Amino acid sequence: MLPAERLIVFCNPGDRRSEGIQQARSRLGMPPAVLIPYAGLLLGQPLADLLEQAGYWPDMLPEQEQPLGGVSQQAGQRVDGMQVLDALQGQAQVNSPAPDRQPDLTQLAAQGRDSSRQSRLAAPAPAAPAPDTAPPLLRLESPGGSFETERALIALGAPDAPDADDSLHPYGGQPDLRPLSFKAAGALQDMPGVLHHPSQWFRGYCRLLARIQREAGHLLPSARWTNHPGEIAAMTDKRRTQQLLAAAGVPIPRPLKGSSGEAPVDYASLRGLMLSQRMHRVFIKLASGSAASGVIAYQLNPATGAEVAVTTIGVESYITRPPVYYNSGKLRRYTDSALLAGIINWLYRHGAYAEQWIPKSGAGGQSFDIRQLVVAGVACHSVARVSRTPITNLHLRSRRMTPAEAGLSEDMQAEVRHTAEQSLAAFPHSSVAGIDVLVGSTGRTYTADVNPFGDLLYDVEYHGCSTYEWEMKQLSGRNLAL
């Protein structure tokens, strides 16, 4: 059996995602993943230092090839794990922010170090590891859940930020409107749910991804990505996602655009196009939003001119300064044109995407869509998100059912899986995504969204595995997309 490759996860350590991964690995008897905190990267620490602090064996890093003090090794000699642990202890205690997890990590380092030594001695060129040593696997997790990370990303997206590599930003050449300076962004206050500056956040996120890609490529040239940073950037921008899906022939809700392909750019052009294209019911989505953040189900009555919007966007209006928009856990319903013009213009300023509102199937005043996880090309865990509202995300009090419980036939379930697999295939360098599939009332399927971190699904099993357990079992260098 091949030795399991090391897994390096970029994340906010201690959050539900990183904990979920570690629990899954522990249950499967796999060594824990090496966790690289976004916070450290955003503080400017080099990836090499963070890898070392996290217990990644330093001798695998090309420019840090010094043996660890006190441990002598010979070719083919198996190193006792405890020996290395002793030798590492002092150093690790200084570096590790979580001393309770330290023995595991150092033990892990010892194992990795052991096999890497063997391979390097067996193979003449260290850059090309011997077949029995798998190159490390790199995994990017959601940067969400931490205001400090959010603020640092907005700062990193500032026009005057020190690192301005926009190569992964799908629309990097278009400047963000009304940007915050590096300093102003760094001074943002935590206001729960407030959408501070989504487009600048996304730019900062793309810059961070570019930097991780750069440094990892240098330090770990043979490493593989579960999802490539460039594709994570593309999945996080709905405009680009839908473009790639359409190009790959995946069925998507029809985008709202004019006869010469022009997309709406603000409230006025949105309404103009809705009337001229006879698309009176649309979903408008913040291009870089997720978890129903910045989503509006919007209708324009061509006969009366009335409009109604159901949305997660809450508004705090002020007389002397611009309104503050926030993610409301209670769906809001707006019919006031001035208010709607404000919200929709704000969305478009940060990049937005409008598509046909596909009537979702359902019964008894409820409708649903399917979150279908795809791992290594194969559809696995799925959840029907059943709601009495047009926006079905689970944290918005939707009910979760199995697709069968929601009334989806075997044939339609197979169709959903197929559509989801097709969707992930549109991202050839990615191996995990949660695909949101709509089943129209006439039985057609459409992909509404591709979520690179759409695997945080509790209490759903596939072949007896949680989502993370299944991923850990399925994802190795042998069957990655890349």
Place this chain on the structure above:
Amino acid sequence: MTAVKLSIDYDAFEEGKRIETEIEQLSNSPEAAGVSSLTIGDWGQAYENSSEDAVQALVKHSASFPALRRLFIGEMGYEECEISWITQTDLSPLLPAYPELQSLTAQGGTNLRLSQLQHEKLEELIIITGGLGKNVLADIAAANLPNLQKLELYLGVDNYGFDGGLEDLYPLIAPGKFPKLTYLGLKNSEIQDEIAAALADAPILDQLETLDLSLGTLSDTGAEALLASGKIKGLKLLNLSHHYMSDGMIQRWKNSGLPADVSDQQKSDDEDDWRYPSITE
């Protein structure tokens, strides 16, 4: 006995499919004679197009549907059309065309009329709206429906077309208006407390088995009036589900031993304001 639903979704309508053609095709099919329940769903962008074409086609082909007993015009959800935007028409031509009809349901209040509401056998009339106009209430007040057993009206709010008041409801509950009525629903109303108070001692309660005041803004005020009434004791069901009554009032209903459904308590908006972070997935 067959139940059939016909509807035209957005794309089908854009591609030229029409509800009147669907109705005609059904009328020409072998199953037409056995259709006992027919539901007309979305007739194609119902916020722009009224149900008139569907009604005309149903009248024209009524001879093909001798078994029809239940008819629903406008069954569609928010995924297809805002309820308050569904454009209806005068549905009364359907009644003489289907003399054996027992149940008529309409959803959507915009342009809805029932101008000649006369039928010997109709047992159920259900109108679901976000706002029911007082002209429709007047139509019902002028109706001749000797066999009506269930009248269920979703009254809605003035924002969406409810322009009436209690004075428009009194004629509906006048003694002898609907002699066989056993189920009265005056529900989904923003004046639910007033309605409750008006009904609490109304003579019509003596003939009712079910009083349905659900889905509205019923608060402790309306509930007090009901609890003080002697007439509600004869009901088999008092449906107050989806309400704004206090915990204390809910307990009083439970202690009363009356068959009241007090489920689905609503909270006022202030208590329901929570925010979530833009977690990324």
